[in-house]
Amino acid sequence: MRLLSARLSARRRSPFAGLVVLLLGLVLTGGAFALFSPAQAESGQADQSTVAQGRTLFLVGCASCHGKNGEGIVTERGTQYGPPLAGVGAASVDFQVGTGRMPLARPGVQAERKKVLYNPDEIKALAAYVASLGPGPSIPTASQYSISGTDSEAVARGGQFWRTNCTACHNFAAAGGALPGGKYAPSLSGVTPKHMYEAMLTGPQQMPVFSDQVVKPSEKRDIIAYVKRLQSAPNYGGNALGSMGPVTEGMAAWIVGIGACVAFAVWIASHSVRSKKGAKA
Amino acid sequence: MSTTTNGRTAAKAPGNDKLAEAATWLDDRVGLATLAKKQIRKVFPDHWSFMLGEIALWSFVVLLLTGTFLTLWFKPSMTEVTYNGSYDLLRGVKMSEAYESALHLSFDVRGGLLMRQIHHWAANLFIAAMLVHLMRIFLTGAFRKPRELNWVIGSLLLLLGTLEGFTGYSLPDDLLSGTGIRAADGFMLAVPVVGTYVSFFLFGGQFPGDDIIPRLFTAHILLLPGILLALIGAHMLLLVFHKHTQWPGPGRTNDNVVGYPLLPVYTAKAGGFFFIVFGATALMGGLFTINPVWKFGPYDPSQVTAGSQPDWYMGWPDGALRIMPNWETHLWGFTLSWNVFLPIIVLPGVVFTAVLLLPFLEAWITGDKREHHLLQRPRNAPSRTALLVALMTFYGILWEASGNDLIATHFHLNLNYITYFNRIMVFVGPVLAFIITRRWCISLQRADRDRLLHGYESGIIMRSPEGAYAEKHLPISVDEAYTLTARDRVELPPPPGEVDSNGVANRKARGEGLRWRVRNFWFSHDIEKPTRTELEEAHHHAEHELSVRDDGHQHLTESGYTGDYELDGTPADGHQFDGRHDISGDELRKGH
Ligand code: HEM
Numbered sequence: 001m002r003l004l005s006a007r008l009s010a011r012r013r014s015p016f017a018g019l020v021v022l023l024l025g026l027v028l029t030g031g032a033f034a035l036f037s038p039a040q041a042e043s044g045q046a047d048q049s050t051v052a053q054g055r056t057l058f059l060v061g062c063a064s065c066h067g068k069n070g071e072g073i074v075t076e077r078g079t080q081y082g083p084p085l086a087g088v089g090a091a092s093v094d095f096q097v098g099t100g101r102m103p104l105a106r107p108g109v110q111a112e113r114k115k116v117l118y119n120p121d122e123i124k125a126l127a128a129y130v131a132s133l134g135p136g137p138s139i140p141t142a143s144q145y146s147i148s149g150t151d152s153e154a155v156a157r158g159g160q161f162w163r164t165n166c167t168a169c170h171n172f173a174a175a176g177g178a179l180p181g182g183k184y185a186p187s188l189s190g191v192t193p194k195h196m197y198e199a200m201l202t203g204p205q206q207m208p209v210f211s212d213q214v215v216k217p218s219e220k221r222d223i224i225a226y227v228k229r230l231q232s233a234p235n236y237g238g239n240a241l242g243s244m245g246p247v248t249e250g251m252a253a254w255i256v257g258i259g260a261c262v263a264f265a266v267w268i269a270s271h272s273v274r275s276k277k278g279a280k281a
Numbered sequence: 282m283s284t285t286t287n288g289r290t291a292a293k294a295p296g297n298d299k300l301a302e303a304a305t306w307l308d309d310r311v312g313l314a315t316l317a318k319k320q321i322r323k324v325f326p327d328h329w330s331f332m333l334g335e336i337a338l339w340s341f342v343v344l345l346l347t348g349t350f351l352t353l354w355f356k357p358s359m360t361e362v363t364y365n366g367s368y369d370l371l372r373g374v375k376m377s378e379a380y381e382s383a384l385h386l387s388f389d390v391r392g393g394l395l396m397r398q399i400h401h402w403a404a405n406l407f408i409a410a411m412l413v414h415l416m417r418i419f420l421t422g423a424f425r426k427p428r429e430l431n432w433v434i435g436s437l438l439l440l441l442g443t444l445e446g447f448t449g450y451s452l453p454d455d456l457l458s459g460t461g462i463r464a465a466d467g468f469m470l471a472v473p474v475v476g477t478y479v480s481f482f483l484f485g486g487q488f489p490g491d492d493i494i495p496r497l498f499t500a501h502i503l504l505l506p507g508i509l510l511a512l513i514g515a516h517m518l519l520l521v522f523h524k525h526t527q528w529p530g531p532g533r534t535n536d537n538v539v540g541y542p543l544l545p546v547y548t549a550k551a552g553g554f555f556f557i558v559f560g561a562t563a564l565m566g567g568l569f570t571i572n573p574v575w576k577f578g579p580y581d582p583s584q585v586t587a588g589s590q591p592d593w594y595m596g597w598p599d600g601a602l603r604i605m606p607n608w609e610t611h612l613w614g615f616t617l618s619w620n621v622f623l624p625i626i627v628l629p630g631v632v633f634t635a636v637l638l639l640p641f642l643e644a645w646i647t648g649d650k651r652e653h654h655l656l657q658r659p660r661n662a663p664s665r666t667a668l669l670v671a672l673m674t675f676y677g678i679l680w681e682a683s684g685n686d687l688i689a690t691h692f693h694l695n696l697n698y699i700t701y702f703n704r705i706m707v708f709v710g711p712v713l714a715f716i717i718t719r720r721w722c723i724s725l726q727r728a729d730r731d732r733l734l735h736g737y738e739s740g741i742i743m744r745s746p747e748g749a750y751a752e753k754h755l756p757i758s759v760d761e762a763y764t765l766t767a768r769d770r771v772e773l774p775p776p777p778g779e780v781d782s783n784g785v786a787n788r789k790a791r792g793e794g795l796r797w798r799v800r801n802f803w804f805s806h807d808i809e810k811p812t813r814t815e816l817e818e819a820h821h822h823a824e825h826e827l828s829v830r831d832d833g834h835q836h837l838t839e840s841g842y843t844g845d846y847e848l849d850g851t852p853a854d855g856h857q858f859d860g861r862h863d864i865s866g867d868e869l870r871k872g873h
Contacts, residue, residue: 152369167586177587178686182695237570250593253405269329
């Protein structure tokens, strides 16, 4: 997948770019239409009709890149507009669409979080449709990711798993970090527990998949609990300077610390009788 | 305010009460008062840039004070314990005693977190202040004879301060400090042949072992502070012994010092400055988080975090490491890791040696063996100033390279492109900086020369009867002219010949030839101050202009204008500057 998105970005200036932009325009209008269309009324009905509704939505909003049956679209050069979706599972759709990553607005290095274009029922329908294409991880239930009942022992354990599996990319305070090739692991502030769970389950883009064999469901929940607690903990030491480690600290030392001390030095030296007389140095 | 110059003898205090008697008794045996008196009558010149070193001195005092507080609770031990303190996010986690005590200090000791943060901010400030201080010394030529030794001491302080900072950073045994120690171990291993032994010796076996924290602790609170203290003492003694340098100006020569007596004015100022530095570090400690060890978690060799960086003063070798191409040589089953050895071991070694030797290097180039107590303005040594700016650029690029990950995420740039950019800029940047700075200095020198010869621009535009406009220049004050001309003229010797005057082949010719070329490069573009004849000519010219006008005729003889001056007696603003009126005490001239 790394290869795919690299190719996508490389193609930004290709003759196809115009076509892609046109398609995107269509996709967006389609998405907006879907958003306001009265189709939502049917949601919550039997599975079969949800899948059908999802298919309708998919044809409008996603098929241009992922193909009419989610089989993926290959360009003339053998690269892909969108990968095949059979087997990615409902969890992947819920994460990608629920965090606004899909529908992709413009091919770039990495799909970014943005405004969510579909309402929860539509997302459910899309997920149901994609899940019907092939077996894959399903959307976790609230009991799996809910952190309301976690005790402090579980939280501390979650911290251990967090540091072992995640900080290398996401930083100790979940403030995010850079990856090679213009990619990055995003900051996790404001990410819902459900989406965190799904991210671990499906491993979007550069992120590895943390299957239930590697990180058990209860451990996933502990990780989520730790991150949430860390984010809501007060800043014991004062302003956290972005929790980015020594780089911002060094900047503060120079700008605030040296800046203030030198300013005072200038002030002290200028408050002497002789230099008021205008002795220049 | 009275200004004092250094006297040779100290006045004897009249002793008539018990205390004075005791003091005299003591003085007779120890001779302290005489010594102290002499020192008390020492004089310090006044300029803000002379206080940069004080920032370093006072932050060191803050470090000693807060560090002593920390030692009361910090336990330098790698014994494994289970955390049971009040920070719940880590409760029940296994960790070293060192890390546990750092958490204890942060959460369970009253004022402990504040002290830790002040200590760490002061450490960052300490080294930053030393660096700024060093730049001021270099830019003003204050390192020249007889102060080379103090420059060497200063450079050693910078090196030891960095080591002291690194050992301190490593003490709490959190994920960042452990990562740092591990990196240091990797660096040692990259040294060919001896690396493995050094590492084995330092860690008392395989990394990480149980010895490293206690050992670093001893170095951090005993060995290094002891050496630092001794060197700082020597630094101050030499300062007092040499007396402070000063900017040139009326009444200030190479043989005196003009300024405030140490007591009471300077002491009051310096003492006040201590509280300002203390206040600044305390405010930073109270307002900004530094090294939040509780967020990093205990060190575990299997973990690492994004944003693992050393403190800023170790940033530049880290940056060099990050942009170094991945070169390795495999020889007889050994791997020579140039990619680590060159940027981390060789580069800092070379740079540090160069910094240490700068005064001697410059003296070799300029051939200047005289004593200097007057400072030079940076513009009056264009090549030296340019050299420093080039070094700063080099440092700055590497520094920026060590934050490449944050630059990538915050400015949405590709990490790889940043690396390519830095690989080029680290070579091109300093050269560009050198050229630009040198030209800049030379332009400033030219401006000074013009000011001396033609005076300052009065801002008064004169219109001649024929309608031509010209801006009136007026001579600068004698004081300013003195200050501007208080610099040396450079005399370049002729190039050394292949044979000396006796026709014998000159053995040293090659070395001398190189030196001559370097010296020529160093000085050849400088703008000299005007010579005495040039100055006299300029003054004469100005006077001539004025005198012709005094008789009521403008200095425009060619056109033969002889009419009345329409502006005479008209109170138009600026008219008084036409060169025919007395302008002493005029308000508009203020400040020139
Ligand atoms: C005699 C003077 C000093 C003493 C007794 C001392 C003592 C200590 C102690 C006990 C710690 C560990 C506390 C903790 O976990 O936070 C520490 C940490 C540290 N020390 Fe010092 N220190 C002294 C001087 C210095 C100097 C001169 C520097 C810097 C150049 C320095 C830089 C550091 C740093 C960066 C840390 C890490 C602080 C942290 O983890 O937040 N110390 N010092």
